[in-house]
Each structure stands twice: as C-alpha cells, then as structure tokens.
Amino acid sequence: DVVLTQTPVSLSVTLGDQASISCRSSQSLEYSDGYTYLEWYLQKPGQSPQLLIYGVSNRFSGVPDRFIGSGSGTDFTLKISRVEPEDLGVYYCFQATHDPLTFGSGTKLEIK
C-alpha cells in the first residue's frame, strides 16, 4: 500500500505568516494516464473534512488563492500564505492513484 508521510505533525503559525506542509509518498503518484491523483483536505474543529486541492495544484471552487499545492512524483507541498484564523484545523493529503486509496496521517495547524 502507498504510505503518505506528512510533516510536520503539528504547526504553530502567527496570523499573516506562511505555513508549509509536506506530503511524501512511498511510490510515485503519477498514474498511467499522466495525471497525479493527489489531493489535500482540511478538517476544521468539529466539522467534516473539506476538499482544498485536487490534481496536486488545482484549487477547489471557493478555496482562496492563499492555498497553493505543488509537487510531482513522490514529493508534494501545501503552502498557505497569509494564514487566517479560519485556516486552523488538520490538513490531510490523500492519494487516489493506487488501490487502496490512502490518506496521510495529518498535520495540525494551530494559530499562535
């Protein structure tokens, strides 16, 4: 199974600063069709998860452009520029390239 390793486990950021989360895969996430099925989700406290990024770098509808996904192959990054209070929660990367599909273990973003 594909293992997604997220770092750091937790992150404390001052409002207005940038946050960066890494997601490393045990296998390349590029599918045979050339697409990379790497997504990012945010679970805010007490809420269901919500989609932020799909296909490595595509922001889902309504997601602010402060959220930037990048990477390829086995190394991926989610950057949040100008962190705002509503950004707190746990961020998960997720791969849908290989069966079984898998989530990373999560990164908790706290506001200083």
Place this chain on the structure above:
Amino acid sequence: EVQLVESGGGLVQPGSSLKLSCVASGFTFSNYGMNWIRQAPKKGLEWIALIYYDSSNKYYADSVKGRFTISRDNSKNTLYLEMNSLRSEDTAMYYCAKLGGGTTGMDAWGQGASVTVSS
C-alpha cells in the same frame, strides 16, 4: 445545494452487523462515484471503500475487505455500507463523500454516522 446525510450508526457488540445509509440530494446521484471514509476517535482519516457511479467497480481498504460491502441504489439516491463481523477497531465516525466530476476529488461530505463496537 449538495447534501449527504448518513444514518444507521449505533452501539453494537463485537461480531455483529450494521448497515449505514447515506442519502444524497442536490445533485444527480447516479452520475457520481461515492466513497466511505472513517475516523476513529482522536485519529486521522481512513479511506475504506469506493463505488463507481454505476456500481461497475468497487474498491476496499485491506482493513475491511471481505467484511464490509459498499453498494448503492441510484433510484433511491442512496449509498450503503454493510458492515459484518464488526470489531472494536471499527469504532469510528463514518463519512460518505461524493466524488467530483472527472478528477476533482471528494467535493462533498456528509456529517458522519457514529459506530461504536463494544461489549
């Protein structure tokens, strides 16, 4: 507005069975694949099953393969998860999630159904 509403959770004994439902509204259910994802207390997310829009393909996590069955009834806009031989480690909040069109990922999630397996 897209809505997904899970039901059927509860407290059950180890070895028993339970069937979760997820009723969809606000979109053409029969056009989209659906997933089940669970979250054990204070733990991360675990994907457990995927079904194509037409039920032609189903995929499972190793942890539930052979015990859980995902299915759907497009005439009732409903997704199901039949869970057999339940274990204490199946205790979790269970979410259904809609796949977006094409390659969009899971673009809508339900509020979750709580399952507790305990004697």
